[in-house]
Amino acid sequence: MSGGAANAGAALLEVRDLKVHLRVGGAIVRAVDGVDLTVMPGESIGIVGESGSGKSTLARGILKLMANVELAELQGDVRFQGKDLTRIADAELRALRRHGGFSMIFQDPLGYLNPTKRVGTQVAEALGGKWFAATRRRVEQLLEEAGLPASAQLARRFPHELSGGQRQRVMIAIALASEPALLFADEPTTALDATVQLQVLKTLGRLHRDRNMAMVVITHDLGVVAELCDRVYVMRSGKVVESGDTVELFENPRHPYAAQLIELSTRHRRPGPSAPGAAPSVPASPAEAR
Amino acid sequence: MTAEPILQIRGATRRYASRNASLWRRRFLNAVDGVDLDVNEGETLAIVGESGSGKSTLAKLMLRLDQPTEGAVLYRGVPLPDLDRRQWRTYRRDIQAVFQDPSSSLNPRMRVEQSLGYVARRHELAEPSRLRAFLAGHLAAVGLDPPERYLSRYPHQLSGGQQQRVAIARAMMLEPRLIVADEPLSSLDISIQAQVLDLMRDLSRRRNVGFVLISHDLNAVQSIAGRIAVMQHGRIVEIGADIFDAPAHPYTRLLLEARLSVDPREARQRLGRPTNARTSRDGSGKQPDATASPGREDAGANASGSVSQDEEFRSAKEK
Numbered sequence: 001m002s003g004g005a006a007n008a009g010a011a012l013l014e015v016r017d018l019k020v021h022l023r024v025g026g027a028i029v030r031a032v033d034g035v036d037l038t039v040m041p042g043e044s045i046g047i048v049g050e051s052g053s054g055k056s057t058l059a060r061g062i063l064k065l066m067a068n069v070e071l072a073e074l075q076g077d078v079r080f081q082g083k084d085l086t087r088i089a090d091a092e093l094r095a096l097r098r099h100g101g102f103s104m105i106f107q108d109p110l111g112y113l114n115p116t117k118r119v120g121t122q123v124a125e126a127l128g129g130k131w132f133a134a135t136r137r138r139v140e141q142l143l144e145e146a147g148l149p150a151s152a153q154l155a156r157r158f159p160h161e162l163s164g165g166q167r168q169r170v171m172i173a174i175a176l177a178s179e180p181a182l183l184f185a186d187e188p189t190t191a192l193d194a195t196v197q198l199q200v201l202k203t204l205g206r207l208h209r210d211r212n213m214a215m216v217v218i219t220h221d222l223g224v225v226a227e228l229c230d231r232v233y234v235m236r237s238g239k240v241v242e243s244g245d246t247v248e249l250f251e252n253p254r255h256p257y258a259a260q261l262i263e264l265s266t267r268h269r270r271p272g273p274s275a276p277g278a279a280p281s282v283p284a285s286p287a288e289a290r
Numbered sequence: 291m292t293a294e295p296i297l298q299i300r301g302a303t304r305r306y307a308s309r310n311a312s313l314w315r316r317r318f319l320n321a322v323d324g325v326d327l328d329v330n331e332g333e334t335l336a337i338v339g340e341s342g343s344g345k346s347t348l349a350k351l352m353l354r355l356d357q358p359t360e361g362a363v364l365y366r367g368v369p370l371p372d373l374d375r376r377q378w379r380t381y382r383r384d385i386q387a388v389f390q391d392p393s394s395s396l397n398p399r400m401r402v403e404q405s406l407g408y409v410a411r412r413h414e415l416a417e418p419s420r421l422r423a424f425l426a427g428h429l430a431a432v433g434l435d436p437p438e439r440y441l442s443r444y445p446h447q448l449s450g451g452q453q454q455r456v457a458i459a460r461a462m463m464l465e466p467r468l469i470v471a472d473e474p475l476s477s478l479d480i481s482i483q484a485q486v487l488d489l490m491r492d493l494s495r496r497r498n499v500g501f502v503l504i505s506h507d508l509n510a511v512q513s514i515a516g517r518i519a520v521m522q523h524g525r526i527v528e529i530g531a532d533i534f535d536a537p538a539h540p541y542t543r544l545l546l547e548a549r550l551s552v553d554p555r556e557a558r559q560r561l562g563r564p565t566n567a568r569t570s571r572d573g574s575g576k577q578p579d580a581t582a583s584p585g586r587e588d589a590g591a592n593a594s595g596s597v598s599q600d601e602e603f604r605s606a607k608e609k
Contacts, residue, residue: 050479051450164341193340194506194548201550220480223550226557246554264484265552 011079012182012214013039013062018076020054020061028072031057033238035076039182042212046229046246048219048261054238055218059184063104064093081181098128103175107187109167113159119143119170120155126177139173146173147203165196172203182214183207189224201227222265226250234258294367295328296384296468296500297352301361302326303524304347321347323524324361331467332498334490336515338508338545344524345504349472352502353387383413386461390473392453396445402429403441406460413464425463432459432489451482458489468500475510487514508534508549520545 020032031054039045049055060066062078064085078085080102083092096102106112114122123139139155146169148154159167168188175183188204189197205228208215217228225232225246233243234255242255253259302325308317322344329335329352337345350356351363354370362369365381373381389395397405406425410416416424422441429437432455445453454474461469471490475483491514493499505511511518512534519529520542528539537543551557 050481194508195340195544198548198550221550222552223557226552226554227550229554250552250554261480262552264480 010041011038012041012043012081013037013216014077014079015062016077016079018058018061018078019073020057020066020071021073022057023070023072030238032061035235035238035240037062037233037240039214039216041181042208042214043231044208044215044217044229046217046219046225046232047235048222048225048232049235050220050261052237053235055235056186058235059104059186059216059218063102063184065104097178099178100181101178102182102184103178103180104184104186105168105171105175105188107190109164109171110159112171113167115159118156118158119162123155123170123173123177126174142173142176143170145176145207146170147199148173163196164192165200168192168200169203172200172207176207176211180213182216184216184218186218187220188217190219190221204228222250222262234261295330296366297327297329298364298367299325299327299329299348299351299361300364302348302351302358302363303360304344304351304356305359320344320524322351322358325524325526327519327526327529329468329500329502332494332500333516334494334501334503334514336503336505336511336518337521338505338511338518339521340506340545343521345521346472347524348521349387349470349502349504352470353385354381355387383464384467386464386466386469388454388457388461388469388471388474391477392450392457393445395457396453398445400444401441402443402445402448402456405445406456406463409460410463415463428459428463429456431462432456433485434459449482450478451485454478454482454486455489458486458493462493462497462499465497466499468502470502470504472504473506474503475505475507483510490514508545 015035015037018032018035018037019030022029022031033054035054035058037045037047037058047055047058061074062080062085066074074086076086080096083096085093088096113119120136120139120143123142124135127135127138127142136155140152143155148166148169154162154166159170162170168191185204189200192200201224204215204217207213208228215228217224219225229246231244232246232249233240234249234253234257235241236257242249242253242258249258250262253262302322303320304322305318305320308319325344325348327348337348339345347356351358354363357371364370365373365377365385368377370381396402400408403422403425406428407421410421410424411418425441426437429435429440434440434452434455440448440452440456445456448456454477458469458474474490475486478486487510490501490503494501494514501514503511503515517529517531518533519526520533520539521527522541528537528542533539533542534546537546
């Protein structure tokens with residue numbers, strides 16, 4: 001929240017000079033190139049940037065969810081609840097994921113839900129339990145907390161029987177099962193319709209407040225950040241170009257790239273034409289725009 | 291602008307057999323349900339709506355990629371199936387398409403020159419000897435400069451925005467009167483979106499090309515569209531030039547309210563006090579400190595009234 005940086009000793013997550021370099025084909029891509037990031041307990045952080053800025057890789061680098069890439073280099077300090085995640089034993093990492101540590105939700109819930117299992121079963125799995133009466137009650141509680149009414153019935157459905165918004169809520173319920181201190185949300189509402197998006201964002205905001213759960217929201221949409229985040233980091237080409245309090249940064253961006261993102265996001269909200277005569281002379285890619 | 295619309299949609303319905311249909315009980319879904327719509331020459335008409343509202347199906351009907359179950363689509367007064375050879379040819383040139391995912395609308399095994407050259411030869415747009423210069427000119431016109439560099443590339447060597455520009459260039463080559471663009475922006479980054487929007491605005495101004503712009507992004511649409519049509523459940527529920535300023539239909543209002551504000555103060559306030567955020571905006575809008583921290587605590591308890599079903603459900607439980 002507001003006075004975050006003051007009591008730096010109690011940071012929930014502290015990332016110092018994190019580098020995640022990937023091997024893609026023969027080349028090395030510096031997807032994350034020296035990022036510092038701090039999350040206080042109960043704080044909500046936004047990471048914004050365009051595609052390829054490294055924002056998702058940053059989250060995966062922190063959480064060690066890098067199974068499907070070839071790492072060229074992973075270095076830096078990642079301290080979560082005082083533990084160094086870069087040097088942590090696998091068993092300890094699993095324990096963090098199982099209870100009280102961190103969870104993650106993704107843009108495309110269908111890709112992360114098992115299509116052959118009822119959603120209730122999948123939430124129960126996240127609880128680490130079988131389908132006992134106590135588990136069932138807890139599953140229903142979690143689904144309800146994620147904003148799904150009539151849970152008993154809904155728990156018996158399969159992922160394909162649910163709408164996109166409902167699926168994302170199931171993912172949220174699964175994420176909540178481990179009582180995380182920190183929730184990573186990678187483009188949580190990008191695939192959803194506008195009206196559903198607002199509802200899911202409200203749910204996330206409520207969970208953030210009610211559970212005093214810290215959040216890191218990764219998104220390309222500044223509106224999502226404005227809606228959810230206390231502080232924001234703006235990323236570009238693997239680096240954080242600017243960070244700060246959301247209100248301050250949005251109203252008074254110092255870095256030209258941050259300013260441009262904000263300008264572009266606000267400009268289409270105004271009726272009428274934008275900058276006159278800009279069209280054919282505009283550079284073809286954002287890299288050339290500088 | 292001529293008197294006669296370039297495209298007229300008359301009572302068009304497109305019915306699909308529902309996916310849940312069984313052998314015994316067939317169910318149908320009207321993806322487009324009795325739509326009447328005129329598209330005038332040179333106008334930019336936006337069609338907005340959420341997924342499943344039928345906007346893409348409507349675009350397919352306009353492009354004759356699909357045919358209406360009932361009703362008709364008329365091109366300069368002639369129903370599409372009744373076009374004769376010559377009219378069919380002009381229709382094919384006059385009305386062009388740009389799709390959401392540019393990487394899948396370009397052949398991955400063809401260089402840009404081959405992709406565009408194929409169309410140019412098919413329609414005899416240029417002498418074979420002048421073909422390359424012709425294509426280069428059109429790439430330059432969409433801001434791909436120097437064009438020669440892009441001609442020899444494969445689609446995967448281009449960024450998303452560049453691919454979309456190639457797709458637009460391919461459409462523009464034929465000097466169409468109307469480009470039907472189905473979510474041309476949604477796969478692009480925001481800075482590229484702005485460039486493509488500027489390009490479309492420029493083309494419509496300089497060449498008087500009409501656009502049917504299908505989008506779920508109300509903000510993007512608002513800055514460019516002359517008229518906006520809102521679709522829901524296959525029907526156009528509202529259409530007009532200033533429906534965003536004065537929405538008459540509740541669904542239009544709902545869509546507008548679901549837009550995220552890029553103003554964090556406003557957003558925080560909306561989340562922090564969901565009951566009366568909209569009605570008392572001017573009353574408490576200038577108090578950033580009140581919304582910064584303590585105000586967030588009581589939000590859950592106050593959640594009721596005009597907010598989403600989700601929050602209503604929650605607060606009902608809590609009481």
